[in-house]
Each structure stands twice: as C-alpha cells, then as structure tokens.
Amino acid sequence: MINYNYETDFKIDNEQQNSQWIQSVIESEGLVMGDINYIFCDDDYLHKINVEFLDHDTLTDIISFDYKVGKILHGDIFISVERVADNASDFDVSFDQELSRVMIHGILHYCGYKDKTESDKALMRQKENDCLEKLAQFS
Incomplete structure (x- = not known):
C-alpha cells in the first residue's frame, strides 16, 4: 500500500494513478509492493533529515529509507x-515530469538499481525513462 504524506502545502492530484503506476513498476521487476510512504516536504525538512541520518550537509531532492x-x-x-x-527548471522539464522521475527513482533504488558510478547512473536514467513512458498508460 502506498501512503502519501504532506509536510508542506503541496498535494499531488493523482494519488491513485501514481499508486497504480508504481505498483506496476514494482511487479515488472518481479517484486511485491508492501508499505511505501511518500513524504512530500520542503528543503529545510529534507536537509535536516540529510544531516541527522546521513551526515550530509547538502540539499537534495530525495532521500529513501529501504x-x-x-x-x-x-x-x-x-x-x-x-x-x-x-x-525541473534547470533541466527544462515540467514540474510533474520531474516529480514523477524522482518518485520512481526511489522505487528503483528499492528494486536494486544504483547511481554511484557513471554506468549505474546511465542504467538508472534509462530505467527512469522506461518507467515514465509506462506512466502514460495510467492517465
């Protein structure tokens, strides 16, 4: 089950569509969806988690705990x-497209994909793109 939690005024419009998409990605990787919590927050909230739990004093778009x-x-x-x-602005893509990429990025980490080396990053980006194409089926 996927739960959406909000620590900011932001809300996604299509929780059910996203849940179906994410579950299909998980199943396509031969895995089973358990309990997954998305927590949408601001930079300060995530920075505090990054410092406290990962000892990284930097801003980031996503942190996932597996x-x-x-x-x-x-x-x-x-x-x-x-x-x-x-x-999204830096990469010249829509907010929704970048948000979907980041949301599935965390799931792909859970599926075993890494992004530390250049070859790992290339594979992760390809998987993200494949997943984003699949998202259109749930619109």
Missing part, C-alpha cells in the same frame, strides 16, 4: 518539492 523484506518492498521516500521545482 525496509525491504525479501521480495516485498517497504520504505519511506522523502521528496523536497522545492528541489524538484528547481531541478
């Missing part, structure tokens, strides 16, 4: 909507 048990995905995904908006 509680997977076997093939069942569980986790908390924190997303700064401020950072997503800035990145």
